Amino acid sequence: MANNYRNGPNNDGPTVDNSTTCVSCNSRIDTTEWYPVVTELSGESVILYPFCDDECLDKWQAENPQSKRVENEEPS
Structure with a gap:
């Protein structure tokens, strides 16, 4: 999964990047819009x-059946 932060233009700290990568197909996702997410709880x-x-x-779910996952739902 892509990190939502990268070094600023002068390598002086994080700059917000409003995109991330789909864990199934590696396509870029614009995080300013709703997108499906699965949350896995592992201890804390x-x-x-x-x-x-x-x-x-x-x-992805068919290829990775695991417990303790919660899906977000698209707002209506």
Whole structure:
């Protein structure tokens, strides 16, 4: 998964990057719009798996059946 931060133009600290990468197909995702995410709880850690669309989410879930996952739902 891509990091949502990168070094600033002068290598002087983080600059927000409003995109991330789909964990299924590696497409860029604009995080200013809704996108599917699966959350995995591991002890006190939270792992987010972002997807570009529901098709990539379904494919990834079929290939990675695991417990303790919670999906976000698109707002109505």
